[in-house]
Amino acid sequence: MNPHLRDVAIPNDWDRRGLPGWSYHSAALLELEKEHVFRNHWQIAGHVCDIPNAGDYLTMDVIGERALIVRGKDGVVRGFNNMCRHRGSRVVADSQGNCKNALVCPFHGWVYNLDGTLRGAARPRSFPDLDKTEFGLMPLDLEVWMGFIFIRFRNGGPQPSVAELLKPIEPEFAHYNAADMVPSWGIWTQKTPVNWKSVRDVDNEGYHVAMAHPALQDLYGATYFDEPFVNGVSRSFATYNPHAGRRWSVKNYVKIAPEPAHLPDYLRKAWVYYGIFPNAVLSVMPESVQFYQEFPLSTGETLLRGAIYRYRDESREQAAARYLSFRIDRDTMSEDVQLSVWSNESMLSEAFEGFYLSDLEYGVRTHHDHLRRQIPVLGLETAPEEKDMWNLNDALRSRS
């Protein structure tokens, strides 16, 4: 079977420069990104198996917003702002846990039911007019797709439902039964000292694999190809080489990884990455499924976050393969961190004249195009004044 999902023609003549360098260091632009790209686009919060029981919760603090995902007594997974309606405290403090029967605010003790409704204020007689029905936790848009929990901080947004958005990859992704998976090692986070777009730019192309990722090159080398972003979704595909193995982890992975009978032939040795605009990737390997994503902490610092999920009834060989693919991935990630640092810091130099992208980096271009559509000020080669950024962008948006 043809391993391509979509055949996207690369134009003969395209602008290879990438986003302007100033956009990687502008605080005013970062506010536009939060407004037009992060708050109103779908974000992966985790997987339903991270919160299997009633009262289990997870939280996600990103871009100045706080999400709380909690499973109700009815088994339903709901999303809220992790913000008490009394004076705004966090309702839960930890990144993951179980809250038994109710969410009790640690500040003054207001109590919320697991479905977000307010059960009651502490010392209720001190609020003679409190209408409890008006003070439930504020809900977030939430959709579960193949087990993955997607939330949106602002209700509504430029994207369709997650089911609609990810329809192009659904038939392929469905082979992995991701909804039935369980956590491997939990949700991880890590900081990296670059603009979030530099992280994404590195991840959106495989041109650098041969030079910069010896283990990946050993594993799948020339079989790798990218399908660029179309309507918010990209895909990269590679199959590992059964004869690979100059590196310890690769040699053993290729030797140990069992033949996954539940997958169609063309996926049995495949590593596939699905990019989801603006900042996330779902990736599948024969023995595991994972997500990773990035959120800006400032113009020059980014939070990386992700998790790996495994089959509930995995064999010892699958478990070993999962550990080895994790090792290969971990090395790859630290190599990418270094590359993104070098690329990102150049944008502060007077000598930086923009990218000059290869046809093999067309995925970077299409991601930038998606960003430009939301934030047209990114089309300006010269940095606008920081104080004018917001109004200028609004004016350009209303023109398009």
Ligand code: FES
């Ligand atoms: S802020 Fe939550 S009870 Fe006061």
Ligand SMILES: [Fe+2]
């Ligand atoms: Fe990389």
